[in-house]
Amino acid sequence: MKSPARMAGRPAQASLPKRPQVQDKINQKYLAKLIEDTESAIDNFNLALLEVEKGNVSPQIINELFRLVHTIKGSAGLVGAARVESIAHSMENILAALRDKKAEPSDQVISLLFAGIDAVKDVIDIYK
Secondary structure, X not given: OOOHHHHOOOXXXXXXXXXXXXXXXXXXXXXXXXXXXXXXHHHHHHHHHHHHHOOOOOHHHHHHHHHHHHHHHHHHHHHOOHHHHHHHHHHHHHHHHHHXXXXXXXXXXXXXXXXXXXXXXXHHHHHO
């Protein structure tokens, strides 16, 4: 599932901060499972983030978003997908700030999260 920005054919309004280059060390034995699980998590993440974008912000939705990204990060780390792990780590930090009420789900924050999940999808597509 593509994010709303990508479906409209426009780039997301915000971008994730630049992080140092990381090198993947993919364990090919588990790559297919990582791709499958991550694609499912991306779809669920986009659906939940659309709810936030509509103004349906609740601790349950923020926790679900955090859980999905945390799972993506952990799975990527186990398989050696360092690029996905790095992006998910940045997204997890944003979601932790939302969860801990240190940030508000502004349009910019939502765009940043959509940009992050799009970046995860782009890297997963490269792995295919």
